[in-house]
Amino acid sequence: MLWLNKLVGFFLNPIMLGMILFLASLILRYIRKWKFRVSQRRVALYLNILAVVWIWFWGCNVTTRLLGVPLEKPYSPSLAADLPVADAVIVLGGGISADGSGKMIYPELHMAADRAWHAARIYKAGRAPYVVTTGLGSSDSDRIFLLDLGVPDSAILQENKARNTEEHSALVGALLKQKYPNKKGRFKVLIVTSAWHMRRALLNFAQSDLDVIPAPADHECTMSASDPVKFVNFFPNAESFALNSCIFKEYFGYQLYRLKYLF
Numbered sequence: 593m594l595w596l597n598k599l600v601g602f603f604l605n606p607i608m609l610g611m612i613l614f615l616a617s618l619i620l621r622y623i624r625k626w627k628f629r630v631s632q633r634r635v636a637l638y639l640n641i642l643a644v645v646w647i648w649f650w651g652c653n654v655t656t657r658l659l660g661v662p663l664e665k666p667y668s669p670s671l672a673a674d675l676p677v678a679d680a681v682i683v684l685g686g687g688i689s690a691d692g693s694g695k696m697i698y699p700e701l702h703m704a705a706d707r708a709w710h711a712a713r714i715y716k717a718g719r720a721p722y723v724v725t726t727g728l729g730s731s732d733s734d735r736i737f738l739l740d741l742g743v744p745d746s747a748i749l750q751e752n753k754a755r756n757t758e759e760h761s762a763l764v765g766a767l768l769k770q771k772y773p774n775k776k777g778r779f780k781v782l783i784v785t786s787a788w789h790m791r792r793a794l795l796n797f798a799q800s801d802l803d804v805i806p807a808p809a810d811h812e813c814t815m816s817a818s819d820p821v822k823f824v825n826f827f828p829n830a831e832s833f834a835l836n837s838c839i840f841k842e843y844f845g846y847q848l849y850r851l852k853y854l855f
Contacts, residue, residue: 604844606650606837613643650836651828653816660813660839664787667808672710672717675782675807679772680749681720682764683711684757684785684793685727687810688734699733703812703834704786708734710809711784712741720782724767726751726760757789758849761797768802778803786810788839792846799853813839 603609617639620632649655687704711723723743725734731750738748751767754760768779780803785793787808797804812835 604840606647606833606840610643610647610650613639613646617643648828650840651830651833652836653825653829653832654821655836656813656832656839657817657821657825659843660788660835661817663791663839663842664808664811664813667787667790667806669787669808669811672713672719672807675714675717675719676780676805677718678720678780678782678805679775680722680724680768680779681711681714681782681784681807682724682726682760683707683734683738684760684783684789685725685730685734685754686789687786688730688737699736701737704789704810705737706810707784707786708737709741710807712738712743714782714784714807715743715747722747722749722771724749724751724764724781726754726764728753728755757793757796760793761800761802765800765802780805782807784809786812786838788813788842792842792849795846795849795853 603612617636620636620639623632684707687702687707688699689702708725714720715723723738725731725738725748727734731752735745735748735750739745749767749771751760751763754763764781765779768781769775772779778801782805783790783793783797784807787810790806790808794804794806816832816835
């Protein structure tokens, strides 16, 4: 499933699909003429128009409001102190990265770094005795950030093998069993991830033997839609395109996993 996940993530994203449409239009202009009623030049023109409209749509703030806010709406922000007590808080990787070359001293914080920050809040509020960092390459950098935020090293559990959300759900349970060898019954865990990613995360963790409680962070879409709609919101910009690419992946990935678990 991992190779399919990566393949889909590489090809089925807004920028790649837009480039494929442009490439198809170029090919149609230079290959031998076909024997269809519609001319190649007209089809190529249609593909060019479709590519422009496609990229424009995924680059607008209005698209974030239409598709991103509904993803986050079921998982509204809550105070850390208001969350129930659990056996552990699990922070999904993806918001912080470390430099593999060793040239950078500190981890780099990205858009979803709020995840680790919120996990630290939850720990300090006494909602869970442990914070589990999970994800290949991101677990170590999350740990450094959590230490800087005042979470003691003894309270941080690391899972360093998971390469996607599906593997997070499978490997974290085994880690908790090692920590609680005499635990009877199911573990209760708080899941911290970006609000727009929470629906897919819960779908994956529903396949595990954990009792999962959502603790969403990083409400990027809601924040971007907090102001009234303006004329400029209908025009593409780099920030909206990056966020909308994540939204596109969430919608497609959720349906892909639904099909997998259905069969």
